[in-house]
């Protein structure tokens with residue numbers, strides 16, 4: 001299915017999420033890289049050595065949730081837009097996501113947007129908390145959004161209305 005649609009199944013997604021206890025402790029990277037490709041900016045960008053690919057650049061990256069600080073440096077560096085940060089420490093009802101977003105115009109803080117799942121289907125309302133677009137991100141802005149906790153494993157993107 002994934003080979004045909006490019007949409008990861010729930011089972012695949014769950015292999016990339018750390019345990020909920022880790023998510024609730026604070027921000028952590030979810031690295032949704034599912035196929036062997038010759039790529040490694042995530043590994044080289046991480047200042048803490050939390051992402052390992054190893055000797056073979058084709059290997060699938062592995063993130064150590066106990067080393068990852070959730071700093072977010074890797075998010076804008078991934079050419080596949082495969083990395084997001086999840087943070088369940090802010091509230092019992094919501095989760096914060098930091099995701100790469102390369103569409104224009106960029107949203108504004110406080111804006112209500114439509115949350116999308118991995119297939120691009122609308123699933124929820126999301127609130128934009130912040131938009132970061134410094135020169136060091138090299139034209140890959142990163143948007144922080146607040147989403148209801150029930151969509152933790154489904155939310156992946158958003159669209160403006």
Ligand code: SF4
Nearest residue numbers: 046068069071072074
């Ligand atoms: S969020 Fe920061 S610490 Fe975690 S994997 Fe990415 S760059 Fe490394």
Ligand code: SF4
Nearest residue numbers: 033039041042078080
């Ligand atoms: S930079 Fe992105 S696409 Fe490349 S290996 Fe890392 S997670 Fe995968």
